[in-house]
Every structure is written in structure tokens, then in C-alpha cells.
Amino acid sequence: MEFTLSEEQEMLRTMARDFLENECPKTHVREMMEDEVGFSRELWKKMADVGWLGLVFPEEYGGSGMNFRDLTILCEEMGRAVLPGPFLQTVLLVGMPILTAGTEEQKKEYLPKIASGDMVCTLAVLEEDGDFWPDGIQLKAIQRGNDYIINGTKLFVNNARGVDYILVAARTKRAVEPGDGITLFLVDMTEWGTYVSPLATMDQTRQQFEVMFNQVAVPSSNIIGELHKGWPVLKEAALKATAALCAEMVGGGEWVLETTVNYAKERIAFGVPIGSFQVIKHKCADMFSGLEYSRSLMEWAAESIKDDDRDAAMAVSMAKSYCGDTYKMVCDHGVQIHGGIGFTWDHDMHLYFKRARSSDTAFGDAFYHRELLAKAADQ
């Protein structure tokens, strides 16, 4: 495993940071928080033009064949900019299942469109219980001729408004093992019978929706992977998305640290910069070391996925749990050190504070991942 960045990777980072500073300043983020779609298709197209949407897809499908670690460098920068929009969803949670489990026709049909920015996607898995696990998937799809008819409701669907396709995890058969009998359907949002309504959630930088499917007919050619065997595909995609989310969290945390340290150097209280007080210094030191260790775990997880290492699942669980806890701690300290101004709506600190919370719950929180690790140690 290589823990230093190559020259190309350094360039990718610099380019990404410059791009997002220009295209996604906080004024844009705040505009999107109020927007009913929640992200900009115009910005999306620009991201496609600089090659981000097809970064990890093979060249034959319109991508540029770069590796997973390269992608996480972009994700760090997106987290730093609190970029709104279903990037992880489109590329990793929908694109990757198509690439790894789709048919040749599906790959040729969809991946170039994703890469060119013309096809924006999201994933619908969670239902009423709010947990990312197969038992929670109760929405049914029943075969009728060449179609499957989907009925039911999905919750916590990122950016469901404004996407072209939703990959829906549906139950297609009763099975003893909850992971069995789940099928992935790529649902065209122009079809009749899909109803999208916003969920009023605290993190508006990444809007979530309730999606109701009422007798939606999906052709069986839109099944991604094998019938009844969708869960392992989903799990694999979620592993990648979780590692990428860790990169986002580290990137966001680093913005909070830098902003807070700068504030502590400038803010005067009792006649001196507050950063000269040891209580403030020690909080900043804890933020810094938490982020350093988060980065180590995150890079390990990313490298493990890149190398298809057998420890990848363990690395991702460790990284997710630690990055989640740390990002929250870093934002807690960030708000506290800023004092009153950090508690206002106008200051940007709460954007990160809320991102930290929504990211921690996504794909299983710290508690869940520690329990996963404990289960692995049971054997």
C-alpha cells in the first residue's frame, strides 16, 4: 500500500480544490439548500466535462479508467466544499453495480451517459425502519409478463428529485435468509406512478426524499444483476460508497479544523487571541490528531478497496466508525471554539456540523460498524 500521493494525484487534488472553490462556493451551497431539487444540473455537467463522473469507469464505457484511491481524492475535496448532489449515488451506488453486475448492453447503454453527465442517479434501499440491512427491505416487485410491478415506499433517498433513474432494492421472493430474494431495479423516473416528496431533514446540503412507487411497471431488462441476488451487489457497492464517504468526512473535518484554527488566531478575548489559551489549544490538538488517525484509516480502507484486499470490509468498518465519531467531535469543537458566531445560521460551521451527523448515520453508524467487527471476531 502506498501512502504518499503520486504527482498526478497531487494535481488531481489541486485541480479539484480550485474547481470547487470557483464552482461551489458557500453561496452556491446555501442556494441549493433552499432549492427544491437541491443540486445543480449545470454544475453536474461541468463536473462531467472535467471527467469526474466517469473517473473510475473503463475507457470503453466513456470513463478514464482511474483507480478508487483517485476517486477518494475527489471525495475529500467534495466533503471540504460540502458539495450538494448525488455524486456517490450516481457513480458508486448505481454506476458500480451496473459495471460489476450489469449486462454488456446495460453497461454500453448507461455508463457512457453517467460519464457524460446526462444520467443522474440515486439509490433507494432504506424503508420505514431506517436501517441499512436486508431485513428492512419490504417493498415488493411482482412479475407480470415481461415487467415487474413495484409497490411500496422508500425513505431517506438522497436527491430523489432531479435524478433520471433510481436503483430500487425490492423483494422479489420470500426467503429464509433475508439477504436472499432481493432484486435491483433501475427505475426510469419518467415512468408513471413514482411520487417524490421531500423529507424535512436537518442537513439540507444533501436533501433526502420519500419515494412512493404505485404500480410502477419496470421491464425485466432493467434488472441489474441476477434476479433475487441483488443484496451482495448492493453490499459491495455500499462498501465502496462508505469508503468514499469517509474521504468526504475527512475532507470536511479538515475544513472545520483550518477554519477554527484561523479563528482562534484572530479572535481576541481578554486582550489576547483565544488560541493562546491552553483549553483552546488542546481542543485544536485533539481535532488535528483525530483527523490524522481518521485519514490513516480512510486511506487504508481506500487502498484496500483499490487492491481488492481481503481485509477491505474490516478496514471500511473501522474507518467509517472512527471517521464518523471524529467528524462529529471536530464539528462540536469547531462550533464551541467559535462561540456565539458558530451557533448562528449565517456562519458556515453548521453546514459541516449537520453533514457530520447525516454522514455518520449513512451506511450504518459507528455503533453498527463496531458491532459488525465484533461479529467478525465471534468467528
Add this chain to the structure above:
Amino acid sequence: MTSDNLEALRREVRDWLRANLPKGWGTPEYVPPTRYSRESHELGKEWTKKMYDAGYTGFNYPKEYGGIERPREEITVIHEEMARTGTPGGPLSLGLLVAAPAILVHGEEWQKKRFIPKILSGEESWCEGFSEPDAGSDLANVQTTAVRDGDDWIVNGQKVWTSMWEFADWGLLVAKTEPDAPRHRNLSYFLFDTTTPGFSRRPLRQMSGEAEFGEMFFDDMRVPHKNMMDEQGRGWYVAMTALMAERSFGGTGFTGGMAAMGGLGTSDLLGTNSLVELAKNTRRYGQSVWEESAFRQRIMQTAIEMEAMRWSGARLAAKMRKGGQIGNEASLLKNFQAEMRQRRGDLTCEILGAYSQMVRGSTRAIDEGDHVYNMLRARGATIEMGTSEINRNIIAERILGLPR
């Protein structure tokens, strides 16, 4: 370096270990000497000399100072083979850890030639005199004095918390030589022979019950002027080099020899396996502790933190391969390692419940009372080699640039 050559070296090291490790090593019959005993010191000395003569230690120093120069791949093979069997370790000395790095950077040519080879071969042992009763975190407040008298300096004062104090042949010493100079410019650094008249030492018993540390007393002890290291008045800077070397070991020692700090391995859940086993095998209130979610969570948190440390070590190693130096990151690793050690110590004792109280000597003690010993000893971890507070200041001021 071909892989055939490396494999040949691997076999050579294996054969050598088989022939040279103490009798019964690695079997239940082998009884290791008591911690910090003369027997343990002598064993370490003998072992280091054997390794040095065989060319298996003494790396990273130039040949003219007794260093053994070998390609990196060979050193890795040697370390891997040593790690595989475990070895008796070195003498009770801060020579390799502190004295040699400080002398290499600040010493005069004759000092490097005279002292470093015997540190590498384990023949001479060292201790360092930094802390005093009134100078701990505020190290610059050293009160021990050295007054010039002809070709000598006459030293008076006291040092505390001296590691490896008992069998040291030589000592490192910071003393005030310019009482009127400003802080950080009033100290000088000396190398002294512990057989010098006027020097005495005695044990300092710590809360775990043993005397891992000592106190040193200087009563008109004479040190030749040529034994001063670096220039007069620059003692603070030499001390900082020595401390940094020590601290980076405190944090990064795990890459080379985690064994020294509690037998932590390098595979799967990194030594948390023993914690899992302990929890599985401990029954409390009618069920195994491992069934209890609160314990499962904390044990896994320990596993995560240990991996975080391992990969941070790997990142630092990668940085060094690219030509970077370990600087203030040492504070980061040292704190994390020390605080983790405390959490682990507490967790282990909480798993054991009432039995955690039993110390070595009780027939009912679990694992010879090692867990309670580790828990108690770990309280020192956040105090020695720079307290956690001092290290946080270093991170905040020198890495993050917050005002002093």
C-alpha cells in the same frame, strides 16, 4: 539484491537464532528473568553483543562509529526473522534510544568514536538525567548546577525519574552553567561516568509497586570539560534532540517492536484478539463478558484505535522513505499511544471485575496480575516523555501555529 540472496540470508538468520537464543526459548520451560533485574540486564547485554558480532544490529549509523551498513531489504529480513521468534531484547539502557542519536547530532568527533560503537554493541549502558523535583514539564527550570574549575566542571544537584538508572555505565546530564543567562541559553549538556566520586543513585518506587525509575544525586561530582557535548549554553537544544528521539520511539516503537510494549502483534485484529479471548473466557453474572454489547463496543474501539496507529505509522514511514523527517508528529503518536494504553488497561480490568484487583503473588491472580500492573503502569504513560498536555501544546503551537 536478488531474492535468492535474501532467502539465503533468511535461512542464515534462522539458523543463527536457533543456535543462539537462550535454552528453551519459546517453550513453556523458559523462565524469563524478572523485569528490571540485573539478570535481565546481563541477558540483554550478552544478547546485543552476540547480535552485533553477527551483524544483526547496529544499523543506521556510519561505519566509522561502529555502525553496520546493510541494504534496507536485508535489514527488513533480519527484523522479520527476529520478530518471528521474539528475542531477549537489549540491556537496561537508554543508549540506543537516546544517547546515540543525541551524540551523533551534537557530539564531537572523539565522542562519537568513543561512545557510539559501545552503545551499538551493548557493552556500555546509559541513562539520562533530565527531570528534577522542580523541573518536570518545565524542564528549562533545571536547578542542578555545574561550575567550572580548571579542566573540570563541578556538579551539584538531584535528578528524578531516571529510566534505566540502576546499571548505567554512563549518564547524560543537563545542568545550569550560566545562572544569569536567559532561559534555554543557561544550560549545558554533559556525558558523565557513573563511577565518578560524588555520584550516587537510589530507587524511586512508583504506584505499580516497583522501582522502574531511580533518583540520582550529584555531590561535588567532577566532569572533565571535554565531556561537555555541543557548546556551553546549548544544553537545552541537545536535550530537545534527545527528547524528540525518545518521544518518536514512544509513538513509533510499535512498528519495530510492539512486543516491548505489551506483546502486540501485527496481524488481524492486532493484539485485540487477546482482549476478545479474555472477554469470551470471563464469566460474570452468569454470562460471558463478550455477550455484553457495551464491552463488545469498547473492545472493537480498541481494535480500531490500534489499526489507526498502525496505519499512521505506515504513513509516517512512507513520508520518511520520500526523504521526510519525523518531527512534531512524534507528539501526536506518543499521546495517542499513551492514552490508548490507559483505555486498554482500564477496559481489561473492567472485564475482569473483582479479580482485576489481584496482583502478582496471589494464587488467584489472573495472568499473574499482569492486567492490573499494565493498568497502573499506564498512568505514567501520559506523564513520561512529555505529558499529554505538553504534547498537545506542541501540536497546537508547532503544527497548527497557534500563538504561544
